[in-house]
Each structure stands twice: as structure tokens, then as C-alpha cells.
Amino acid sequence: MITCVVEYVIDPAKIESFESFGRRWMELVDRHGGTHHGYFLPAEGASDRAMALFGFPSLASYEEYRALFGEDPEFIDADRIRDESGCVLRYERTFMRPLLPDPPSR
Incomplete structure (x- = not known):
């Protein structure tokens, strides 16, 4: 499994466009073989x-x-939503692999 982490700098005045x-x-990630874990938006602070965060079974997929x-x-x-609204000022994409807990022994 490969996980893509995308960090965005957004225009806070255009949060509704970013949500759209x-x-x-x-929808597109899930429809095309991935699993989307959601967008995480500002709540407090910056x-x-x-x-x-979203993942695919392999880098090939x-x-x-x-x-x-x-x-x-x-x-x-x-x-086009991003480009026409200007809601994203810049972004950086990183690929990561998960380290998950071992299943409990029985």
C-alpha cells in the first residue's frame, strides 16, 4: 500500500470552494481504485x-x-474548481507507507 499525503496552503476566504x-x-479517488481518508481543514490555529490523505494498493495502481x-x-x-476559484495557493505531495500495529497474539 502507498499513501499520498497532500499538504495545502489555501486561501481561508475560499474555504467553501476548497471543500467543493x-x-x-x-469521489474520483474512490472510483478509480483508491481509498480516500478525507481532507483535514483548519479548525484552530493557522x-x-x-x-x-488517500491510498492505493500499489504505486502502479x-x-x-x-x-x-x-x-x-x-x-x-x-x-477547474481549484483553478477558477483560486482556493489553493500551493501544495506539496508526499508518498508514505504505513507502519501498522501488529495484530494481537492469541
């Missing part, structure tokens, strides 16, 4: 930071999903 952008991408960027009309429409 996030909802759309959650109001211009947000994060998304993530790359199949990424191949749709700029090609699939639904992906283009989802990015």
Missing part, C-alpha cells in the same frame, strides 16, 4: 493549512489513476 474541490476528488489527469473530463472539471 475536496469532495470531488474524494487558518491557511489543509491536508488530504496510483500511476494508473494519475494517467487520467489532464485527460479524463471529470478530472479536468475537478481541477
Whole structure:
């Protein structure tokens, strides 16, 4: 499994647009073989930071999903929300692998 962590700097005045952008991408990730763990939005403290976490079974399956960027009309429409609203100022994507607890021994 590979997990993608996306850290965003957002325009706090455009949080509703960012939420629309996030909802759309959650649908697309889940529909194209991934598992979206949600967007995490500012609650207290810094109001211009947000994060998304989603995973794919393998880097190869993530790359199949990424191949749709700029090609699939639904992906283009989802990015249009971000681009036209200006809700995302910048973002950084990191790939991580989980370290999960061992199952309890019996």
C-alpha cells in the first residue's frame, strides 16, 4: 500500500470552494481504485493549512489513476474548481507507507 499525503496552503476566504474541490476528488479517488481518508481543514490555529490523505494498493495502481489527469473530463472539471476559484495557493505531495500495529497474539 502507498499513501499520498497532500499538504495545502489555501486561501481561508475560499474555504467553501476548497471543500467543493475536496469532495470531488474524494469521489474520483474512490472510483478509480483508491481509498480516500478525507481532507483535514483548519479548525484552530493557522487558518491557511489543509491536508488530504488517500491510498492505493500499489504505486502502479496510483500511476494508473494519475494517467487520467489532464485527460479524463471529470478530472479536468475537478481541477477547474481549484483553478477558477483560486482556493489553493500551493501544495506539496508526499508518498508514505504505513507502519501498522501488529495484530494481537492469541
